[in-house]
Amino acid sequence: xxxxxxxRCSAQFTEAFNAFRNMGEKCTVFQNDKDxxxxxxxxxWYVMVGNDVIGRAAKEYVYNSGKPFIVLTGSLFDVKGTNKxxxxxxxxxxxNFASMPPSNIDRWDTMQNYHKMxxxxxxxxGDKIVIAMNATTSPAIFEVDIGKWFYDIxxxxxxxxxxxxxxxxxxxxxxxxxxxxxxxxxxxxxxxxSDKPGRSTKFGDIRCAxxxxxxxxxxxxxxxxxxxxxxxxxxxxxxxxxxxxxxALDWYPDQDQLRxxxxxxxxxxxxxxxxKDGSAMKVLRPLLDKNIITxxxxxxxxxxx
Numbered sequence: 001x002x003x004x005x006x007x008r009c010s011a012q013f014t015e016a017f018n019a020f021r022n023m024g025e026k027c028t029v030f031q032n033d034k035d036x037x038x039x040x041x042x043x044x045w046y047v048m049v050g051n052d053v054i055g056r057a058a059k060e061y062v063y064n065s066g067k068p069f070i071v072l073t074g075s076l077f078d079v080k081g082t083n084k085x086x087x088x089x090x091x092x093x094x095x096n097f098a099s100m101p102p103s104n105i106d107r108w109d110t111m112q113n114y115h116k117m118x119x120x121x122x123x124x125x126g127d128k129i130v131i132a133m134n135a136t137t138s139p140a141i142f143e144v145d146i147g148k149w150f151y152d153i154x155x156x157x158x159x160x161x162x163x164x165x166x167x168x169x170x171x172x173x174x175x176x177x178x179x180x181x182x183x184x185x186x187x188x189x190x191x192x193x194s195d196k197p198g199r200s201t202k203f204g205d206i207r208c209a210x211x212x213x214x215x216x217x218x219x220x221x222x223x224x225x226x227x228x229x230x231x232x233x234x235x236x237x238x239x240x241x242x243x244x245x246x247x248a249l250d251w252y253p254d255q256d257q258l259r260x261x262x263x264x265x266x267x268x269x270x271x272x273x274x275x276k277d278g279s280a281m282k283v284l285r286p287l288l289d290k291n292i293i294t295x296x297x298x299x300x301x302x303x304x305x
Contacts, residue, residue: 003028
């Protein structure tokens, strides 16, 4: 039996839950955290929304259950608004601490065309170095002081380059960063840009993007920008550099690596129609029973279990 845990979510995610509900499998719907009781034991797998700040009790229950689950979360290719596709993470609450599907290069071509990503996988010339910040929920997720992380990156950069440093604040910044953030801006003459909803992202003048886990790195790398991904939870960590060095600032994967990897990422993205007609689960169901130990060990520190 399938357990559906929608919590409070957008209309698109509600549609997705309804699509899972109508697949023909017996299911139970739990409307909020108050419903998280021993009734969940009846379920063999779960589908839930991925927002970090809601559904905590449900996530903790699923973590402890050891049973497979799918998390609905925003598209990796369009993070600023609702579009046709949403991301389905298998056995992972965030980013690539999940069972990654097989590569489908044809599906990447579909994503590229749909999201109008031009000039993909062609390294672009640029001079500024962009440090893309995570949302301020990230310290809770990864136990990282984002302000201190930013300061340390700036300090390492100044040992290897005198290029312009730009910090790109996350659109979901709801809380102030630690004092280290302002200290870095003062000491290293950092320019700040805002990632506001609806803003058109420009990549043409960027030499390198440095990120923790933010999905900004997915778009940047696809559109020709070298990426330094400093956390293994980043979706492009496996095909980028993680060290701060002169060579890493200009290192860019080859075409075959990129197309294969983005074929994997694209196979996480599904429309409501594809959930309804079974296309999504045809790809993802074989992954359900792969209980990712890395994901559960990482999540344990968050829940203190």
